[in-house]
Amino acid sequence: MAKITLKNLSHSYLEKQNNNADWALRDISIDWKDSGAYALLGPSGCGKTTLLNIVSGLLKPTKGNVLFDDKDVTTLNPVERDIAQIFQFPVIYDTMSVYDNLAFPLKNRGLSDGEIASKVKEIAEMLELTSTLKNRASGLTADGKQKISLGRGLVRSDVNVIMFDEPLTVIDPHLKWVLRSKLKELHQKINRTMIYVTHDQTEALTFADQVVVMHEGQIVQTGTPVELFEKPKHTFVGHFIGSPGMNILPCEIKNGEVNFGGQKISSHNSIKKSNFSKTQIGIRPEFINFSKEGIPVKIKRVSNTGRHKIIDTECTGGKIKILSNASTEIPSGSTHVTFNKKFTYIYGDNWIIE
Amino acid sequence: MNKTINQKAWLFVIPVFVLVAFNAAIPLMTVVNYSFQETFGNNVFAWEGTRWFKQILLSERFHAALGRQIAFTFIILLIQIPLGIGIALTMPKKGWGVPVCLILMSMPLLIPWNVVGAMWNIFALPDIGFLGYTLNAIGFDYNFTQQPGDAWFTTILMDVWHWTSLVVLLSYAGLNSIQPAYYQAAEIDGASRWATFRYIELPKMKKVLTLAILLRFMDSFMIYTEPFVLTGGGPGNTTAFLSIDLVKMALGQFDLGPAAAMSLIYFFIVLLVCWVFYNLMMKNEAQS
Amino acid sequence: MKKYKWLVPTLYIVFLMLPIYWLINMSFKTTTEIINTYSLWPQKFTTENYVKIFTDSTWYMGYVNSITYTVFNTILSVAAALPAAYAFSRYKFLGDKHLFFWLLTNRMAPPAVFALPFFQFYSSVNLFDTHIAVALSHCLFNIPLAVWILEGFMSAVPKELDETAYVDGYSFGRFFFKIFVPTIAAGIGITMFFCFMFSWVELLLAKTLTATAAKPIAATMTRTASTSGYELGLLAAAGTLTIIPGAIVIYFVKNYIAKGFAMGRV
Numbered sequence: 001m002a003k004i005t006l007k008n009l010s011h012s013y014l015e016k017q018n019n020n021a022d023w024a025l026r027d028i029s030i031d032w033k034d035s036g037a038y039a040l041l042g043p044s045g046c047g048k049t050t051l052l053n054i055v056s057g058l059l060k061p062t063k064g065n066v067l068f069d070d071k072d073v074t075t076l077n078p079v080e081r082d083i084a085q086i087f088q089f090p091v092i093y094d095t096m097s098v099y100d101n102l103a104f105p106l107k108n109r110g111l112s113d114g115e116i117a118s119k120v121k122e123i124a125e126m127l128e129l130t131s132t133l134k135n136r137a138s139g140l141t142a143d144g145k146q147k148i149s150l151g152r153g154l155v156r157s158d159v160n161v162i163m164f165d166e167p168l169t170v171i172d173p174h175l176k177w178v179l180r181s182k183l184k185e186l187h188q189k190i191n192r193t194m195i196y197v198t199h200d201q202t203e204a205l206t207f208a209d210q211v212v213v214m215h216e217g218q219i220v221q222t223g224t225p226v227e228l229f230e231k232p233k234h235t236f237v238g239h240f241i242g243s244p245g246m247n248i249l250p251c252e253i254k255n256g257e258v259n260f261g262g263q264k265i266s267s268h269n270s271i272k273k274s275n276f277s278k279t280q281i282g283i284r285p286e287f288i289n290f291s292k293e294g295i296p297v298k299i300k301r302v303s304n305t306g307r308h309k310i311i312d313t314e315c316t317g318g319k320i321k322i323l324s325n326a327s328t329e330i331p332s333g334s335t336h337v338t339f340n341k342k343f344t345y346i347y348g349d350n351w352i353i354e
Numbered sequence: 355m356n357k358t359i360n361q362k363a364w365l366f367v368i369p370v371f372v373l374v375a376f377n378a379a380i381p382l383m384t385v386v387n388y389s390f391q392e393t394f395g396n397n398v399f400a401w402e403g404t405r406w407f408k409q410i411l412l413s414e415r416f417h418a419a420l421g422r423q424i425a426f427t428f429i430i431l432l433i434q435i436p437l438g439i440g441i442a443l444t445m446p447k448k449g450w451g452v453p454v455c456l457i458l459m460s461m462p463l464l465i466p467w468n469v470v471g472a473m474w475n476i477f478a479l480p481d482i483g484f485l486g487y488t489l490n491a492i493g494f495d496y497n498f499t500q501q502p503g504d505a506w507f508t509t510i511l512m513d514v515w516h517w518t519s520l521v522v523l524l525s526y527a528g529l530n531s532i533q534p535a536y537y538q539a540a541e542i543d544g545a546s547r548w549a550t551f552r553y554i555e556l557p558k559m560k561k562v563l564t565l566a567i568l569l570r571f572m573d574s575f576m577i578y579t580e581p582f583v584l585t586g587g588g589p590g591n592t593t594a595f596l597s598i599d600l601v602k603m604a605l606g607q608f609d610l611g612p613a614a615a616m617s618l619i620y621f622f623i624v625l626l627v628c629w630v631f632y633n634l635m636m637k638n639e640a641q642s
Numbered sequence: 643m644k645k646y647k648w649l650v651p652t653l654y655i656v657f658l659m660l661p662i663y664w665l666i667n668m669s670f671k672t673t674t675e676i677i678n679t680y681s682l683w684p685q686k687f688t689t690e691n692y693v694k695i696f697t698d699s700t701w702y703m704g705y706v707n708s709i710t711y712t713v714f715n716t717i718l719s720v721a722a723a724l725p726a727a728y729a730f731s732r733y734k735f736l737g738d739k740h741l742f743f744w745l746l747t748n749r750m751a752p753p754a755v756f757a758l759p760f761f762q763f764y765s766s767v768n769l770f771d772t773h774i775a776v777a778l779s780h781c782l783f784n785i786p787l788a789v790w791i792l793e794g795f796m797s798a799v800p801k802e803l804d805e806t807a808y809v810d811g812y813s814f815g816r817f818f819f820k821i822f823v824p825t826i827a828a829g830i831g832i833t834m835f836f837c838f839m840f841s842w843v844e845l846l847l848a849k850t851l852t853a854t855a856a857k858p859i860a861a862t863m864t865r866t867a868s869t870s871g872y873e874l875g876l877l878a879a880a881g882t883l884t885i886i887p888g889a890i891v892i893y894f895v896k897n898y899i900a901k902g903f904a905m906g907r908v
Contacts, residue, residue, distance in 0.1 A: 053538075056538075056542065058538050058541065058542075077541070078538075078541050078542045079541070079542070079544045083542065084542060085538065085539070085542050087535040087538070087539060088535065089533070089535065091533075091535050091536050091538075091539040093553045093554065093557075094557045094558075095553060095557045096553065104543055104545070104553075105542075105543040105544055108543060108544035108545055108546070108549065109544055149539070152539075152543060357731075357732060357733055357734045358732070358733055358734065359733070359734045359735065360732075360733040360734070360735060361735050361736060362735075363729035363732070363733035363734075363735040363738075364729075364735055364736070366725035366726055366728060366729035367725075367726045367729050367730075367735075367741065369721075369722040369725065369726065370722045370723060370725075370726040370745070370785055370789060371726075371741070373718070373722055373778070373781045373785055374745060374748055374781065374782065374785050374786065376778070377748075377756075377760075377778065377779060377781055377782040378748045378751065378756075378782055380759075380763055381756050381759030381760055381763050382756075382759070384759035384762060384763065385755065385756075385758075385759050440650065441650055441651055441654050444647045444648070444649075444650035444651055445651050446648070446651070451648075451651075453896050453897075455651055455655070456892075456896050457889075457892050457893060457896055458655045458658060458659065459651075459654070459655065459658065460892045461658060461662065461885070461888070461889065461892070462658055463839065463843075463888075464839050464842065464843065464885070464887075464888025464889070464891065464892060465843065465881075465884065465885050465888060466842060466843045466844075466845055466858075466859075466860040466884050467843050467844070467845050467860075468845045468860045468861075468863065469860060469863065469881040469884050469885070472863060472877060472881055473661050473662070473664070473665045473881055474661060476664065476665065476668055476676075476874060476877075476878065477660070477661040477664045477665070481680065482676055482677065482680055482874075483664065484660060484661075484664045484682075485660075485661075487680050515657065515658060515661065518654075519658070522654075572749070572750050575752070576752035576753065576754065578752075578753065578754050578846055579845050579846055596752070596754075597752055597753075597754035598754075600752075600754045600755070601754050601757060601846075604754075604757065604758045605757070605758060610758070613758070617752075617754075617755040618755075620752055620754075620755060621750075621751055621752065621755050624750050624751070624752065625747055625750060628746075628747070628750045629743075632743065632746070
């Protein structure tokens, strides 16, 4: 159990770095509180696994420090850091029984047989593996194997942090739910810092109290699922989270006023600066309403997902997606829409203007 | 993979079947034919029943050759398998070292077998060979053409030189197919180097190692050319392994009957061991 | 410990190279020098051994013979093994498992067992001392090997590939040569490498089945050793030259070797 601090971390897999693209991670600083549940969310190749491996000690960062409870552990290996990590696909020791698999990390740390037996029993019960303890681990199904990997992480009571690297990738969809709720339940039960890496927003948002969104080696926003949804700090967050993602529309700023397709738009954030090479409006499809006046749009297509309707529209400023209840009457042809001011943000060079 | 039943597939197999049968079945029938008969030349044969088989199975000469053969195969397996694994474990995984290792290590495998024998002959000769000269220079009384112990040492060293690379390449390929996550998990679980080898690397190499042992058993049990060129089976008969003894009997002494019987017994031993191995391998594959 | 890890493969490679170096060293010495003095490198550097080999037809024809039957065998083995391996990887048919095992048993047959019957058999069909005889006899162990390696590669190709092609209206022949063969090109390359290798290094059968017209280089060498006294320099030069085709072949397939072995089929 520990607080984890990352200070100005940068990492590159190359010997020499010429530009930003050569860095897998760029200047990451973050504080993770003790016994919190965090998710690292981002698309493939955004650097989240690199960051995870730096926290666990499998990788040494090119620059910066990793601190556990304010103690610098940057140069320590995974064993010295006392961490647990669960990988994308189940890693099990084929030749061992389920029991021996779970006991392995404890045996390596020289615990007595009695202690090992009681710990393994406890964890096996928690993960519902008790009946298979004597079986060969290689004979289990994918989710059973992943439970073993999980169990090996949980069996040690002293771990500082448990890390999950997209642990549900190989699990069948109907079992994903089961394992995910199991994880959440375990977090409440054992109360340890957990970091969960995924590219699946549903997984991230249901698991974590705090979600860290990564994009091109940088952290673009950290916040609760609600914050990420309601106030994305970067156009990437708006676009990546939510289904469909945020409408990002080009706009012009003149004299502190926002102009979109010939219309004046009022936004939640006030515009103090305007020296950007690119300015955009961000508005989620959920917060756009049809009305008698406002921005004139043409309805292009309506698709019904059951609970919602997604409406594709077009206006002079660009294409706008609108999400409405399934029961809402959709006007046909040309109509007008208004943006809910509270959830309308202006972005300069992709970052929210504050 | 789900295979469909299709008897016409036999048509695809016919060329292979014909070519191999042409080479295997007909000569094998000849061998069987000889093994039950006595020949007096000019195609005159007399039925001998199982006499040759009894004679071979009871002959001290055969027992001695078989004994030498088993000892030789056993020793080289004992050296080459662990050595091969050890070298594979220390080989570089990336960078310029990989092609260099692969190319240089494969070299001995592509040298004609009698050249291997000839090369080792001049390499080990006590007066002009590097190995023989060096050993004598540092105080060993070494001469593989005279002393049986030295002949064995040289033959085994030659085989280690010739074939360990096969084990290395197989093990290396097996090691490379292990996902990095396994090593990372082991590191996090606090596994020692030995435990990582024992519980991750060795189980993952099981398949290629079975194959390596099988191949090395087969080929070392059939070894002929290299020791024939190196020592000629000598001094005396001390390095006359089964094949050398067999060729001596068949082509040298023209004892066709006993040689044929010995061929069949010999073939049968190899088949039996391989059959057991093959079944074990199939069982493993079914498990995983 | 990790720091000195490179020592093991390095020492092993040194061990592998020493006898080869010695052979090359000898090949540049005169036979008199070899017999009379011990030296780590040629004192009187000479290429006369190589000149002799390249000017004397009994020598260089040995190379031509070896390469001829090896190439012929490689083509024959792979051509025959391709459809068979396809059948084994895609279909079940009467006796398939037995047939497969029987094929493999031939890889297990000691060539010494077959030497004499081969001699008599190929003599009786008038093929003795021809390249065809050696190429055909090497099929005994190379075809099972080729079938085995190719079957491994083909099994790794999903059956959906075949099915898609048939749905798209390909005939079997067109599918096989236009789509399937290119897909397993790496596998075919590796198979050819191993067929070439085993045919090139084998001597017992090649020697038994030839006299003069198709005599392999390796057999020519044995003659030198036994008849005209020990012409060691010549022997060493000829030996050195036999290493070259192998080295060239390895260089071209180096990227595939590890992959081929990884298939677990060698």
